[in-house]
Amino acid sequence: MFRINEDYLKLPGSYLFSTIGRKVAAFQEANPDKRIIRLGIGDVTQPLAPAIIDALHKAVDEMAHEETFHGYAPDLGYEFLRSAIAKNDYQARGCEIGADEIFISDGAKCDSGNIQEIFARDSKIAVCDPVYPVYVDTNVMAGRTGVYDPEKETWSEVIYMPCTKETGFLPELPKEIPDIIYLCFPNNPTGAAVTKDELQVWVDYANKKGAVIIYDAAYEAYISEEGVPHSIYECDGARACAVELRSFSKNAGFTGVRLGAAVIPKEVKCGDVMLHSLWARRHGTKYNGAPYIVQKAGEAVYSDAGKAQLKEQIAYYMKNAKVIYEGLKSAGYCVSGGVNAPYIWLEAPKGMTSWEFFDCLLERANVVGTPGSGFGPNGEGYFRLTAFGSYENTVEAIERIRRI
Amino acid sequence: MFRINEDYLKLPGSYLFSTIGRKVAAFQEANPDKRIIRLGIGDVTQPLAPAIIDALHKAVDEMAHEETFHGYAPDLGYEFLRSAIAKNDYQARGCEIGADEIFISDGAKCDSGNIQEIFARDSKIAVCDPVYPVYVDTNVMAGRTGVYDPEKETWSEVIYMPCTKETGFLPELPKEIPDIIYLCFPNNPTGAAVTKDELQVWVDYANKKGAVIIYDAAYEAYISEEGVPHSIYECDGARACAVELRSFSKNAGFTGVRLGAAVIPKEVKCGDVMLHSLWARRHGTKYNGAPYIVQKAGEAVYSDAGKAQLKEQIAYYMKNAKVIYEGLKSAGYCVSGGVNAPYIWLEAPKGMTSWEFFDCLLERANVVGTPGSGFGPNGEGYFRLTAFGSYENTVEAIERIRRI
Numbered sequence: 157m158f159r160i161n162e163d164y165l166k167l168p169g170s171y172l173f174s175t176i177g178r179k180v181a182a183f184q185e186a187n188p189d190k191r192i193i194r195l196g197i198g199d200v201t202q203p204l205a206p207a208i209i210d211a212l213h214k215a216v217d218e219m220a221h222e223e224t225f226h227g228y229a230p231d232l233g234y235e236f237l238r239s240a241i242a243k244n245d246y247q248a249r250g251c252e253i254g255a256d257e258i259f260i261s262d263g264a265k266c267d268s269g270n271i272q273e274i275f276a277r278d279s280k281i282a283v284c285d286p287v288y289p290v291y292v293d294t295n296v297m298a299g300r301t302g303v304y305d306p307e308k309e310t311w312s313e314v315i316y317m318p319c320t321k322e323t324g325f326l327p328e329l330p331k332e333i334p335d336i337i338y339l340c341f342p343n344n345p346t347g348a349a350v351t352k353d354e355l356q357v358w359v360d361y362a363n364k365k366g367a368v369i370i371y372d373a374a375y376e377a378y379i380s381e382e383g384v385p386h387s388i389y390e391c392d393g394a395r396a397c398a399v400e401l402r403s404f405s406k407n408a409g410f411t412g413v414r415l416g417a418a419v420i421p422k423e424v425k426c427g428d429v430m431l432h433s434l435w436a437r438r439h440g441t442k443y444n445g446a447p448y449i450v451q452k453a454g455e456a457v458y459s460d461a462g463k464a465q466l467k468e469q470i471a472y473y474m475k476n477a478k479v480i481y482e483g484l485k486s487a488g489y490c491v492s493g494g495v496n497a498p499y500i501w502l503e504a505p506k507g508m509t510s511w512e513f514f515d516c517l518l519e520r521a522n523v524v525g526t527p528g529s530g531f532g533p534n535g536e537g538y539f540r541l542t543a544f545g546s547y548e549n550t551v552e553a554i555e556r557i558r559r560i
Numbered sequence: 561m562f563r564i565n566e567d568y569l570k571l572p573g574s575y576l577f578s579t580i581g582r583k584v585a586a587f588q589e590a591n592p593d594k595r596i597i598r599l600g601i602g603d604v605t606q607p608l609a610p611a612i613i614d615a616l617h618k619a620v621d622e623m624a625h626e627e628t629f630h631g632y633a634p635d636l637g638y639e640f641l642r643s644a645i646a647k648n649d650y651q652a653r654g655c656e657i658g659a660d661e662i663f664i665s666d667g668a669k670c671d672s673g674n675i676q677e678i679f680a681r682d683s684k685i686a687v688c689d690p691v692y693p694v695y696v697d698t699n700v701m702a703g704r705t706g707v708y709d710p711e712k713e714t715w716s717e718v719i720y721m722p723c724t725k726e727t728g729f730l731p732e733l734p735k736e737i738p739d740i741i742y743l744c745f746p747n748n749p750t751g752a753a754v755t756k757d758e759l760q761v762w763v764d765y766a767n768k769k770g771a772v773i774i775y776d777a778a779y780e781a782y783i784s785e786e787g788v789p790h791s792i793y794e795c796d797g798a799r800a801c802a803v804e805l806r807s808f809s810k811n812a813g814f815t816g817v818r819l820g821a822a823v824i825p826k827e828v829k830c831g832d833v834m835l836h837s838l839w840a841r842r843h844g845t846k847y848n849g850a851p852y853i854v855q856k857a858g859e860a861v862y863s864d865a866g867k868a869q870l871k872e873q874i875a876y877y878m879k880n881a882k883v884i885y886e887g888l889k890s891a892g893y894c895v896s897g898g899v900n901a902p903y904i905w906l907e908a909p910k911g912m913t914s915w916e917f918f919d920c921l922l923e924r925a926n927v928v929g930t931p932g933s934g935f936g937p938n939g940e941g942y943f944r945l946t947a948f949g950s951y952e953n954t955v956e957a958i959e960r961i962r963r964i
């Protein structure tokens with residue numbers, strides 16, 4: 157008699173955004189006349205930039221002719237895209253990353269969910285609290301997180317690093333030594349960013365303790381301040397201890413196009429074994445490459461026209477971030493984030509829980525945000541709004557919230 | 561100190577097609593004047609059909625405007641595509657499969673590699689021998705296959721079902737009862753097909769023993785004979801024991817476009833738990849959907865124009881299959897497959913091993929095929945050729961082989 161992976165059953169409730177989706181659908185059905193504004197899930201709303209549209213059309217045309225048709229992509233991604241990433245995102249910033257250390261994928265969510273597979277089953281992970289749920293849930297599914305405490309909403313075998321108002325929403329080095337440390341800066345959900353000096357402390361710690369850092373850099377394009385690193389490889393020694401995950405979703409609006417990359421320097425080793433080899437083996441065995449047309453779209457992100465157009469797109473969203481941040485702050489809300497990140501993290505007012513505030517905003521302002529408690533126990537009492545709406549909707553949403 | 565997943569290190573050598581790639585590259589470098597014809601990896605060569613190209617262009621245009629832009633896709637795939645598959649591939653054949661039992665993915669390789677995750681870690685798998693390497697390798701990586709015997713080229717905890725000349729290259733029911741049975745018909749690599757009555761025996765067996773069948777239907781579009789099932793759900797009782805994997809790679813030339821689907825009927829259960837729920841959870845947590853433009857391309861496969869154009873494309877490749885089959889047969893080779901499948905399975909002549917014949921064909925005919933031994937010990941002495949080349953190349957390749 158076949159049996160299932162029992163670890164799946166340990167996952168409490170369903171994925172955060174599915175729950176939100178159900179609540180919003182129910183509200184809309186009961187209130188068909190209300191125009192809901194969504195500043196919740198972090199999906200972008202601006203269309204693809206013209207340079208990317210052009211690249212897609214050209215690539216589609218190539219697929220229409222035998223001489224230029226492209227079948228299976230190289231396992232690890234097309235050289236043209238891996239080189240563009242290495243050159244523009246790394247070498248141009250003085251980071252020593254080669255094209256052959258970059259693995260193209262269909263997105264950072266998949267990479268951040270799958271990367272745990274190449275580590276020992278009894279590895280101990282450390283995560284920020286609050287945290288992007290995928291890091292923890294995928295480790296639960298792999299049987300790595302011990303027993304769930306429904307009171308505390310924590311797993312017995314996970315090291316939590318609280319990110320609270322007191323710590324400026326940044327984690328402190330854990331007391332217990334982890335094997336794998338998940339970091340995401342600029343952070344989802346809090347929007348907090350680290351300076352290069354602060355990140356260097358983590359790299360030094362990881363190298364000293366023999367830990368590996370999974371560094372999620374999905375939001376680096378939103379960094380506006382000097383001294384905030386765009387890549388962990390700006391830190392000395394990161395090539396020996398860090399894997400970096402990159403996304404095209406937020407810097408180029410690819411949430412529905414699907415493209416990402418994992419950077420695994422050849423120096424990250426366990427004994428003689430490079431993590432690079434294991435990930436290559438995983439890619440070759442379980443994955444068949446991102447679509448050719450999508451990889452061509454990714455290449456266009458790095459063209460001169462693409463860069464200019466995407467700079468404008470980022471500026472558009474960051475203008476929204478400012479509207480949210482300043483609008484709520486001046487209304488007396490306690491807000492953070494939004495300066496180097498498209499996320500604004502605010503305290504629910506009057507001691508409300510996160511879900512109480514979610515319901516309040518949905519019912520009274522018809523605005524959807526994300527309850528902070530969905531990201532971990534230290535997210536309780538907080539709320540995430542995203543800058544990815546249209547400008548008009550963002551302005552209206554903030555006006556509605558101010559009127560509550 | 562972080563540690564790796566040691567199960568990865570148990571994998572012997574590298575992935576079959578990577579090895580072939582290296583051998584071919586070395587030969588080409590040493591012989592730059594030789595024109596190599598590839599009938600190996602099973603990649604298609606015909607351009608995308610016009611109806612699909614049109615759909616792609618239209619979808620790209622939608623992504624260029626805010627009103628029609630598409631961000632994150634629904635976790636399990638767009639309704640329009642799930643419905644098209646349910647209607648055309650199932651309901652039209654009298655199979656009772658609903659759109660909500662279909663999960664869209666980026667390809668059958670990923671699905672067939674990932675599906676093992678939702679089963680218990682100590683599940684016992686049964687595979688055909690020879691077999692598509694992904695089924696076994698992904699179970700090795702999950703620590704499910706025991707110890708490798710390099711002499712026999714088998715794993716201690718895998719049940720092998722020999723597919724030999726004596727069995728018509730079809731498997732027989734295993735003596736030891738498996739939890740999970742991987743079947744692929746029409747078969748890769750042998751090109752063998754089962755009748756509906758023969759498949760019914762497997763469905764009955766699985767239901768009786770409480771096993772689940774992972775049915776890879778990637779090649780169903782190549783079926784030319786009556787009585788050969790296009791889906792396992794043509795068999796009574798399959799809804800209670802079978803998961804079916806579908807690919808757009810071979811029926812629509814999507815090897816470089818990436819689209820697939822897994823069908824998990826809600827009746828496949830372990831106790832109270834539906835496999836459907838586990839796979840939905842996996843999709844929601846580790847995957848972010850196939851690109852919108854690719855799902856629109858998939859929808860076009862089921863349009864009237866798409867169907868007509870793809871029927872021609874399949875006929876083109878099956879004409880190649882006939883050229884290979886008849887050309888080699890009349891030259892004295894022992895061949896099978898090629899009637900309901902794009903694969904021709906031939907015996908290496910004069911007692912050569914599979915790799916000896918590979919080297920012989922590469923050096924003397926400059927033709928690349930796939931050594932049967934790469935698919936398992938019972939593939940030794942056999943060789944796979946695919947019908948996915950151009951007609952001209954296929955004719956020339958067979959002429960060259962006949963001249964050896």
